[in-house]
Amino acid sequence: MKHTLSVLVEDESGVLTRIAGLFARRGFNIDSLAVGPAEQPGISRITMGVPGDERTIEQLTKQLYKLVNILKVQDITSVPCVERELMLLKVNTTSTSRSEILEIVKIFRARVVDLAEQSLTIEITGNPGKMAAIETILSKFGIAEIARTGKIALVRESPETIKKELISNLM
Template identity: 70%
Template sequence: MKHTLSVVVEDEAGVLTRIASLFARRGFNIESLAVGSAEQNGCSRITMVVPGDDRVIEQLTKQLNKLINVITVRDLTEIPCVERELMLIKVNANPANRSEVIEIAQIFRARVVDVSDDSLTIEVVGDPGKMVAIVKMLQKFGIREIARTGKISLTRESGVNTEYLKAS
């Protein structure tokens, strides 16, 4: 199972290296990693997606909490959250199929951010499932490049679990 961890750290040199080293020493892969300023001055929030069962994640959480400069560690996997990711995708688009590529982008509420004679670069923001879906739809045109930020996540203050709503 994939777990989403939110780690608030002091914004100091070497913190990310120590965290990545902890995972590497134990042979764990980090599937997604996003780092940015947190709500407190001098702090950063690291959001990472890590595969593993509950026991492994609990062990990793305890080890992360022991690291210098780590303020909080929270497993957001079972908590209602808002999750987003940013992706830029460059797609082949000649005059014959350009309107179809633009139409697909509009369906996904994506924006065309660059145009050339034979390609379009599209910006997509949404949950990770949306990223997979638009890539699948655009593959038939030929994808030249993809750059993704990694998932970021904050808990929902409302407590509404949208995953539950999707299943209904």
């Protein structure tokens, strides 16, 4: 099972290297990684996608807490949260396929960020399922390149927010 870990760290050089080293020494892989400043100056949030069972994730969490500069580790896999990724797709296009691709872009609420004679570069944000869906649909045209960020996520705070998100996903 793939888990999502949210880790708050002190913003110091070498923190990410120590975390990656910990995973490498234990033979664990990081499927997805996103790092950026958190709400407080001097603190960064690292969001990681990590494969493993509950026991493995518990062990990794304990090991992470032993590292210097780790402030908080949270497995948010089963917690209601907002998740987003950013993906840029360069899709091969012809004059006949261009309009069909533009319709797909519109349906997925993506946007064209570069236009060339033989390709379109599309920017899309959303949850990982949305990324996989548009990639699958556009693959029939030929995908020349993909650049994708790691997943970022924040835990939801109110039940009302959860209801609104469910409603907006149904529309």
